[in-house]
Amino acid sequence: MINNKWGKVGRFCLFKSAYKLGEDIVATIDFSCGTIKCVQLSVTLQCEETELLHGAVSPPSGTPSAKEDSKGADSADVASSTAEGANEPERPKNISRVTNYSKHHEVCLGMLQTQVILPIPLHVTPTFRTELIEVSWRLHFQFVTSTNAELSSEMLLDRTAESEEGLEWVAPTDIAIETMIWSLPITIYPTAPLQIPQPCGEYKLNIK
Numbered sequence: 001m002i003n004n005k006w007g008k009v010g011r012f013c014l015f016k017s018a019y020k021l022g023e024d025i026v027a028t029i030d031f032s033c034g035t036i037k038c039v040q041l042s043v044t045l046q047c048e049e050t051e052l053l054h055g056a057v058s059p060p061s062g063t064p065s066a067k068e069d070s071k072g073a074d075s076a077d078v079a080s081s082t083a084e085g086a087n088e089p090e091r092p093k094n095i096s097r098v099t100n101y102s103k104h105h106e107v108c109l110g111m112l113q114t115q116v117i118l119p120i121p122l123h124v125t126p127t128f129r130t131e132l133i134e135v136s137w138r139l140h141f142q143f144v145t146s147t148n149a150e151l152s153s154e155m156l157l158d159r160t161a162e163s164e165e166g167l168e169w170v171a172p173t174d175i176a177i178e179t180m181i182w183s184l185p186i187t188i189y190p191t192a193p194l195q196i197p198q199p200c201g202e203y204k205l206n207i208k
Helices: 071-087 153-162
Strands: 002-004 007-014 017-022 024-030 037-051 096-107 115-119 133-146 177-189
Touching: 002 133, 002 177, 007 133, 024 037, 037 115, 096 115
Parallel strands: 017 177
Antiparallel strands: 002 007, 007 024, 024 115, 037 096, 037 133, 133 177
């Protein structure tokens, strides 16, 4: 179930979380159980390449002499801690890069159910991790929701009851929207060699 602070958006169903290169990611979204309206949605297949940096922090240097008196020791401690804070190197941070591939965009206002199909290219790199780099995959969702009263089902039912003939619903000019972002990690494995496209060549087709 997909929720935000205003209520339920819908129910998301992904049949599996691991795929091979060349397969299609198929999922369904059910809006019939939602309490707020979803105006549009966007799903993007993203690859994140993370460079893993490992570094050790240098040990503290400089300790006060045991022969100094208490006053001298206190001043030496303050000076030593200040020098350590200035000379301490920053911890290295992981550097990541995100690349977008397949994308599904749909205006789903008024829909009860919809489906998402994202093909996985054959030329991309599957999921792996080493001591230096990590390649991971995810589905990046963007839901545009609205709590506008003119989009509610109750108002549409009231208009239908008033005049069943010649009913015409006009969408509001401006609506208040809110974008919800969500990422779902998936795993992509290598594919069978037979599914990889063969190099260009001459092919003959004999029809008898």
